Amino acid sequence: MRNPEPPTRGPRASRGSSVGELSADLRYKHHSQIMNGSEEIVEFLPVNNGKKMEKRGPKRCVVLLVIVISALLLSLIVGFMVWHFQYWNAKVQKIYNGYLRITNRQFVDAYENSNSSEFAELAGKVKDTLAALYGSIPALGPYHKTSVVTAFSEGSVIAYYWSEFSIPQHKVKDAQWALMGERIFNIPPKSRALPTLSVGSFVAYPVDPRTAQTSLDKSCSFALHTKVGEVTHFTTPGFPDSPYPNRARCQWVLRGDADQVLSLTFRSFDVAPCDERESDQVKVYDSLSPLEPRAVVELCGTYPPSYNLTFLSSQNVLLVTLITNTPLRHPGFAAQFFQLPKMSMCGGALTEVAGTFSSPYYPGHYPPNIDCLWNIEVPSGNNVKVRFKTFYLLEPHMTLGSCSKDYVEINGEKYCGEKPPFVVASKSNKMTVRFHSDASYTDSGFLAEYLSYDSSDPCPGMFTCNTGRCIKSELRCDGWADCTDFSDELDCVCNATHQFTCQNKFCKPLFWVCDTVNDCGDNSDELQCGCSGQTFKCRDGKCIPESKKCDHLRDCADGSDEADCGDGAGAASCPQNSYKCRSGVCVSKANPECDGMRDCSDGSDEEQCECGTRSFNKQSRIVGGQNSDVGEWPWQVSLHAQGQGHLCGASLISPNWLVSAAHCFVDDMRNNMRYSDPRVWTAYLGLHDQSQRQASTVQERKVKSVISHRLFNDFTFDHDIAVLELDQPVTYSNWVRPICLPDATHSLPPGKAIWVTGWGLTAEGGTGAVVLQKGEIRVINQTTCHRLLPQQITPRMVCVGFLNGGVDACQGDSGGPLSSMEDNGRMFLAGVVSWGEGCARRDKPGVYTRVPLLRDWIKEKTGV
Structure with missing residues (x-):
């Protein structure tokens, strides 16, 4: 990642009265007074009649109670009748898809054409047969309205259909039980169904009514049949020039010849993003009816071209459906399919000393409904070891720990899901490996190798993990779990000089103690790490005098001494590590810019945030390497020097500007190369493979100007940053997008995972990569960085990597991005590949230009 450099320091390339009162008043008034009020006559009642007069009828409270109870009973009766007629007997429309x-x-062949007389004749008989079958089931017969036959396929003949029922609410469960699973039916002899049609079995499942509508929408319904040696292509309507139709129900019926299976590949896939509430959705079924138990895959969102989207059928038909619900405008998909001979057997006998085997059609998705059996036998006296190099047997809604669907079974134990490489060993010279896939969703399967080994010494000269995996002896007790079961880090005696003994007995490097990262797993390396009285502890573990906290000067390397100093509302200036809003208000929150939350009242922290996102958010499963995906790093730029090809990397920050490393543009007078001259450079954006610079995704631009930091020191590599102006702006696309620039207060806490990318050397002293490489590394605290590289680290530098080596940038990666992902998934340019001592060496992490500290300079020079 560098131009010619010193041998030890290498450049690198989300109210009224009551009834009682009224009655008492009337007893003391003459009736005429009541009638007309013209005479005033008072009549006194005998005392002994008072009691009698009070008992002229039942007590009024009793009457009221009777009235209330009667009203309640009447309400209950009415309510029951309403419920009975409107709910209990309410009819519910149910649609079932199935086949018989x-x-x-x-x-x-005529059965393929739904407009042929042969299709109509057989479809009519199927409908009569379905009516007879439903009639023989009390829970279904009275409620069957209609059935529609949608397709036929081989076997001898399979008829696909959907049936509509109008079922009383209280009968729905009975109907569902009646149709559950595959049922064998013999038509009763006295049945009026046509005797010429013999039905072996039929299946029906409840379905979303929208899916059934696809059969009625002929405007977006297609039937395709591929032949031997042909590859048949199809796309969504309008692809790629216009988006697929909104609120559409589309389907593609795919067929091959008898005794063949189909291989379907989506070469390009871009539909509306997945949403739990509503989204556009593509489904593929191993059937000609959209039966959920026969769904092979469900897709939405966007996938890069290199993602594995190849699916196999178990028979000679597939059904592809597209249901669109959103108004978003996306191009859709382009797909192709062809036929293959149906696999006569799966598995076999493996008798060599070593060999490989895989799931059917690997690395494409294995087909549904398949069983394979491998019988492995190695020479007598030895044992068998099987190492799964890749293992992807994952289904949607899979219950954790349950392997009831797709699985590999060895020695009675089942394995499923998505696993890192693992080993299974036998206790004899024989092993049986069984692979099973059910009728629904499939995955890309597995690739495995087997070998014969001596049980007394399974890993000659190496350490044997409890899983059976062999690792280098020096990796034993080095603080890193190289065995997936941690067996290489158990029962260790730690080296007191260089290692810390965790409470869980793991050994960890001594300089990881008190670095704010829980390296032990039980946090014992971060206990008892406080600072003494009158001191402040930085996030990276450093102790500074309390008086230096909030003094507007960065005394902690990570700026944590200036991070929590109040919001500073109305302040003329902000502490060095506080974010300053356009209004002048200071925000002490860490990394508030473009995090999806409005922290500044004027919203300035969420402006200019159309950056750091990737169209292709699915990551490919790459076997045994660090190849990046096409479009995975759309801000990565390849800089080519005239006559020399790729020399350095850069990052796109706007349509016209790039950020790179200053050391890439130092002139080499010995070889008469003026790298400071912009005319020497050509920038390639959207590039993935260096051998395909003419690909349609790539944009080529000349460099108009090169501006290196005036304080760049080509001996210490301090201020190693430069900006490049392009002669013409680029056009943003799925493959070309800018990365976000961090605010000057953006923090990079120790232990944070960050990605480095580039086409540099794949090994120290090796050759450059053709395909863009990626590596995940982590920030190392500044104290450790200073200790490992004494007198060489400045505040503008940050160490990132692994202290045991193994992953690092190298020559040719110089100037490339150090991409940091925040919680909302947005990527920021944390650093620029600068220098290092060798590549991927133990205790020699890579050194990168700390971009946040140079943010103001970038804005001054570019306006970005």
Whole structure:
């Protein structure tokens, strides 16, 4: 990642009265007074009649109680009647999709055409047969409204259909039980169903009514049949020039010849993003009816071209459906399919000393409904070891720990899901490996190797993990779990000089103690790490005098001494590590810019945030390497020097500007190369493979100007940063997008995972990469960085990597991005690849230009 350099320091390239009162008043008034009020006559009642007069009828409270109870009873009766007639007997529309097997007919080509007389004739008989079948089931017969036959396929003939029922609410469960699973039916002899149609079995499942509508929408319904040696292509309507239709129900019926299976690949896929509430959705079924138990895959969102989107059928048909619900405008997909001979057997006998085997059609998705059995036998006296190099047997909604769907079974134990490489060993010279896939969703499967080994010494000259994996002896007790079961870090005696003994007995490097990262797993390396009285502890573990906290000067390397100093509202200036809003208000929150939350009242922290996102958010499963995906790092730029090819990397920050490393543009007078001259350079954006610079995704631009930091020191590599102006602006696309620039207060806490990318050397002293490489590394605290590289680290530098080596930038990566992902998934340019001592050496992390500290300079020079 560098131009010619010193041998030890290498450049690198989300109210009224009551009834009682009224009655008492009337007893003391003459009736005439009541009638007309013209005479005033008072009549006194005998005392002994008072009691009698009070008992003229039942007590009024009793009457009221009777009235209330009667009203309640009446309400209950009315309510019950309303519920009974409107709810209990309410009819519910239910649609069931399914298929039935016709055993006394042979498939003819005319059945493929739904407009043919042969199709109409057989479809009519199927509908009569369905009516008869439903009629024989009390829970279904009275409620069946209609059935529609949608397609036929071989086997002898399979009829696909959907049936509509109008079922009383209280009968829905009975109906569902009646149709559960695959049922064998014999038509009763006295049945009026046509005797010429013999049904072996039929299946039906409840379905979303929208899916059934696809059969009625002929404007977006297609039927394709591929032949031997042909590759048949199809796309969504309008692809790629216009988006697919909104609120559409589309389907593609795919067929091959008898005794063949289909291989379907989506070459380009871009539909509306996945959303739990509503989204556009593509589904593929191993059937010609959209039966959920026969769904092979469900897709939405965007996938890069290199992502594995190849799917196999178990028979000679597939159904692809597209249901669109959102108004978003996306191009859709381009796909192709062809036929393959149906696999006659799966598995076999493996008798060599070593060998490999894989799931069917690997690395494409294995087909549904398949079982394979491998019988491995190695020479007598030895044992068998199987190492799964890749293992992807994952299904949607899979219950954790349950392997009831797709699995690999060895020695009675089942394995499923997504796993890192692992080893299974036998206790004899034989092993049986069984692979099973059910009728629904499939994955890309596995790749495995087996070998014969001596049980007394399974890993000659190496350490044997409890899983059976072999690792180098020096990796034993080095603080890193190289065995997936941690067995290489158990029962260790730590080296007191260089290692810390965790409470869980793991050994960790001594300089990881008190670095704010829980390296032990039980946090014992971060206990008892406080600073003494009158001191402040930085986030990276350093102790400074309390008086230096909030003094507007960065005394902690990570700026944590200036991070929590109040919001500073109305302040003329902010502490060095506080974010300053456009209004002048200071925000002490860490990294508030473009995090999706409005922290500044004027919203300035969320402006200019159309950056740091990737169209292709699915990551490919790459076997045994660090190849990046096409479009995975759309801000990565390749800089080519005239006559020399790729020399350095850079990052796109706007349509016109790039950020790179200053050391890439130091002139080499010995070889008469003026790297400071912009005319020497050509920038390639959207590039993935250096051998395909003419690809349609790539944009080529000349460099108009090169501006290196005036304080760049080509001996210490301090201020190693430069900006490049392009002669013409680039056009943003799925493959070309800018990365976000961090605010000057953006923090990079120790232990944070960051990605480095580039086409540099894949090994120290090796050759450059052709395909863009990626590596995940982590920030190392500044104290450790100073200790490992004494007198060489300045505040403008940050160490990132692994202290045991193994992952690092190298020559040719210089100037490239150090991409830091925040919690909302947005990427920021944390650093620029600068220098290092060798590549991926133990205790020699890579050194990168700390971009946040040079943010103001970048804005001054570019306006970005």
